[in-house]
Structure formats: structure tokens, C-alpha cells
Amino acid sequence: MLSTFKKIWVGIAVFLGLAYVGFILYSEQTELAPQILTSTPWSNTNPPHNQDSADHNIATTQSTVVAYPNDYISKSDNGEECDALYSEQYLTHLASHHIPYCEDESQSGFECFRTHRNETTCIATSVLMDPFRQGPKKKIAMHCQLRNFTVEKAANPTKAELLSGVQNIEDMPSGFFATGVKEQLKDWDIQPHDSNMLSSSGSLCDASTSDGNWTLLVRRENNENFWHKLMEFWQSMITLDVLQMAINPSTSKPYLSALDIPNIQILLTGNDAGFVNPFGVDQLWELITDNQPQLEIQMTAPVCLGKVILPLYGSSSPYWAHAWDEADCRNTFLVDAFVKRVYSWLDIVPKRHRNETDNTIVTIIDRKGSRKLKNMETFVANAQVRWPDVTFQTIDFASMHLAAQIKVIRETDVLLGLHGAGLTHIFWLPEESSIIEIQAPNKREPDGRPFTLFRNLAKTRNINYFTGHPEREEGVDWQATEWVEIKNEVFQALVDAGINAQMHRGSSAGEVLPRPLPS
Numbered sequence: 001m002l003s004t005f006k007k008i009w010v011g012i013a014v015f016l017g018l019a020y021v022g023f024i025l026y027s028e029q030t031e032l033a034p035q036i037l038t039s040t041p042w043s044n045t046n047p048p049h050n051q052d053s054a055d056h057n058i059a060t061t062q063s064t065v066v067a068y069p070n071d072y073i074s075k076s077d078n079g080e081e082c083d084a085l086y087s088e089q090y091l092t093h094l095a096s097h098h099i100p101y102c103e104d105e106s107q108s109g110f111e112c113f114r115t116h117r118n119e120t121t122c123i124a125t126s127v128l129m130d131p132f133r134q135g136p137k138k139k140i141a142m143h144c145q146l147r148n149f150t151v152e153k154a155a156n157p158t159k160a161e162l163l164s165g166v167q168n169i170e171d172m173p174s175g176f177f178a179t180g181v182k183e184q185l186k187d188w189d190i191q192p193h194d195s196n197m198l199s200s201s202g203s204l205c206d207a208s209t210s211d212g213n214w215t216l217l218v219r220r221e222n223n224e225n226f227w228h229k230l231m232e233f234w235q236s237m238i239t240l241d242v243l244q245m246a247i248n249p250s251t252s253k254p255y256l257s258a259l260d261i262p263n264i265q266i267l268l269t270g271n272d273a274g275f276v277n278p279f280g281v282d283q284l285w286e287l288i289t290d291n292q293p294q295l296e297i298q299m300t301a302p303v304c305l306g307k308v309i310l311p312l313y314g315s316s317s318p319y320w321a322h323a324w325d326e327a328d329c330r331n332t333f334l335v336d337a338f339v340k341r342v343y344s345w346l347d348i349v350p351k352r353h354r355n356e357t358d359n360t361i362v363t364i365i366d367r368k369g370s371r372k373l374k375n376m377e378t379f380v381a382n383a384q385v386r387w388p389d390v391t392f393q394t395i396d397f398a399s400m401h402l403a404a405q406i407k408v409i410r411e412t413d414v415l416l417g418l419h420g421a422g423l424t425h426i427f428w429l430p431e432e433s434s435i436i437e438i439q440a441p442n443k444r445e446p447d448g449r450p451f452t453l454f455r456n457l458a459k460t461r462n463i464n465y466f467t468g469h470p471e472r473e474e475g476v477d478w479q480a481t482e483w484v485e486i487k488n489e490v491f492q493a494l495v496d497a498g499i500n501a502q503m504h505r506g507s508s509a510g511e512v513l514p515r516p517l518p519s
Helices: 004-029 080-086 088-096 149-155 157-162 181-185 226-245 281-287 333-345 376-386 402-410 421-427 453-460 488-500
Strands: 036-039 063-066 098-100 109-114 120-129 140-143 188-191 214-218 265-268 303-310 361-365 391-395 414-418 434-438 464-468
Touching (some): 080 333, 088 098, 088 109, 088 333, 120 181, 120 226, 149 157, 181 188, 214 226, 226 281, 226 303, 226 333, 226 421, 281 333, 361 376, 361 488, 376 391, 376 488, 402 421, 421 453, 453 464
Parallel strands (some): 140 188, 214 303, 361 391, 414 434
Antiparallel strands (some): 036 063, 098 109, 120 140, 120 303
């Protein structure tokens, strides 16, 4: 006979054994149903993205359901590099990879943040700007003994691992037209001496005498190209986003707050003469701050700046990354946020599509400088005869206000243009529309590699992309030539492709019919 004590232990053992078996059986079932959910079909304000809550008055009831099978869980299939460039990883890497560049005894501060490709943005504190400093002194200075990361890595293997990817300033990458932190700092005196911080008026610049304000010190490419300008602005905006995410170890708070943003002073450095067309893409800088940008060349007195931001340079943009090779990156995390901000600022109501019963609209970019399309009026007239129900319009975007440009594009189904900055409007095209890029004659395979920037962006934004090439002219610089000649049949084929790709819209049966060329 088992004692009472042993009976108790045997009972416990049997209970635990049965519980374990039950757990195993339950676990096998819960691979498809890992948790119990109490849910309401859709939330009060967030129906599925392709549904309009105003159009679906569905009664909601509380119900207990099991979770959906694992196969329904969305996973990125973009690849590591695509995610690093275009997803939230781009911001989080910048915000989490930063390090001070000045030795502890320095009176100025210099903290740099880097992307996974080592493009850099930095914050400097206690910076002297003095337009009257005479050579060999430079007009911008900070009190800093720069760290030598090469020496630090060599001296300590453990530290070398922690400093992996950290570059000395001279090793940082540069952007187009001598932009980027490394290029900006070539115009700075960086020395650990008080004399370095004396202004031409004799005042000392340090933490106690600085203005305490935020300044965005922008070195632009001074390129009037729409794409280049948009990338510069966008990278500056991303810089400010990152500084609102990154934690300052000395305060345990973000470096920048949302309340700081409207008060930031933008200062355009070097010989930058300011905005040539304040109603074009340059107008977007008003999205960042309520203050009008100032020019270094117009400074009339020394100033001791409290907190200076050297932003990411324009050509560090992820959207430059695959300009010369094909990529299939579909993550819209960065681009959706950017477009949303622009629409909100310009008071444009975003729409994924035009009204599906509307006639198709083809917008042709009417260039007025170089690379004008020869016989364009004749080609468009021919296309109109072949597509009588389609609206064709030629637009000179360069003469329009930015908001007006975007509104035209929002009502466009097919955008056609020669390779150039005008195709930057791909950002505002409705999803599933078409873009047609006429590339350079030497960009046709196998003789040359096509320029893939707009092709890749079309992939990202779910836009149909088509390309064609003009006739090659020996000894002619296609980039600078006044006129570009393309065969009429090539132009018509491109138009057909773009319009046929819209045949699924509205009540169309999607039937593609032959459209003979006019005699």
C-alpha cells in the first residue's frame, strides 16, 4: 500500500503528465491559431485601406475569434538592401548609429549620425560664423580636438569592433557638386584653442555666449534641376525626422522636438544666392520652418550659433541609390510619408486613382530649353486621331506654380517626356497610371545601360513604365542638343502602350484594339 504522502506525489505526477500531453496537442493546433482575439470588424476609424468607411455602414458586433493563419502575415520580400534603403530601417539606423567626434576637453560639440552606407549628418554646438575673419583663418570655426578613429581602433581591438563603420571626417563620402559634411567642413577651422573662437570684434564664442538656437546649415548643389533640388530638400527633412528619434545620451531625450522645428533658421552657405523661383520646388523649404532662409553671403556681423545641423546631402537620398542599375524595391514607407506631407501642406486631397469613368488624360512635358522633341505637334495630332476619346495636353511645367503642377499630374493617367527633371512628377502620379520616358539614344542595350532611376521609382509606386529611344546622331551631345528626333511609329507605340495599360479602368472591358498609323 502506498502511503498517503506517496499517493499525493503520484497524483501530482499524473496530473503534470496529462497537462504536458494536452499542451503538446494544443500547440500543434495553435500553429494556425496562435492566440484568441476579441475583435470588432474594422476599427471605428480605420477600415481596410481600399475601403471608404463613409460608404460602408456595416453594423459592428463583438465576437471572439482565433487569429488568422500565419500565411496571412505580411512579410517583406524586398531584400535586405531594399529594406535598409526604403523602409523604417533607414530612419532607425540613422537614429541609432551616432557618435561624438570631439575629444572630451573640447568646448564645442560635434556628433555625427550615419546611414548603413556611411552617408553622414552631424550636429555641432558653439559654432562661430564671422564674415570678417581674415585668412588664414576661415569664416566658420569650432573649438574641437577631433578624435582619430583609426588610432583608436588600432589601439584597442574591443573598441575597434564597437567603432566598426565609424569614419574619420576625411574618409566620409562626398555628394554631387562638393556637398556633404566632409565638403562643408573644409571651410571650417576646427582647433582646440580659445583663440580659434575669437570673432573679428573680439568676442569669444562658447556655450555661454551662443544664441542657443537651432540652425540648419545647408550647402546646396546650386543645380536648378527639379530632381536634384527635391532630393536636397527631402534629405534635410529626413535629417530633422531622425533628430526627433535619436536619443541624446546627455539628456536622455531626443535631440530635437517637434516644437523646435518651426523655429529652426535655415542658412544657405557658400556663394548660394538663394531661391531663383520661390514658387517652384524651392517653395517646399517652407514645409520645414516658418523662418525665411538666410544667406551666408549676406551676413553683416559675427554670430555664435548654439546648435548647428549639417544635413544629409541630396545625392545621399535612397532614391539616387539605383539610378544606374535595375532594382525591384516595393517598400513605400519613405515616399508615402513625403508625399503625404507635401499634399497636406499644399492642401491637396490625396487620391489613389482618378474617377474611373473619366476619359484617359495624356500629359506631355513641353520642354522649352534643351532636348525638345522635334515634330511633337504632328505626333500628338496623329495620336489624337488614333485615340479620339483620349485627352492630350502639352504642358510647360517650368512656368507653373508648384501646387498647380502637382494638381495637373494628379489628374494625369499617362505622363510622357524626355529624360529629364520633369519626370520627377512621378511622385505625384496616381497609382496604376503610366509613365513614358524617352531616353538617350546611347542608353539602349546592348550598346549602353539604360538610366533606371525613374523605372525603379515606377516599380516602387505601382506605376506602369515604358521607354523608347530617339535616333542616334553621331557627334551630337544628346544631353545638350536643342532638338531630339524620334520616329513617329516609336512615339505612337509608346502612347499606345501607356494608354492600353489604363484599359482596366472604369467600365472598360479591357479589350485592346489595333490602331493603324495615319497615312
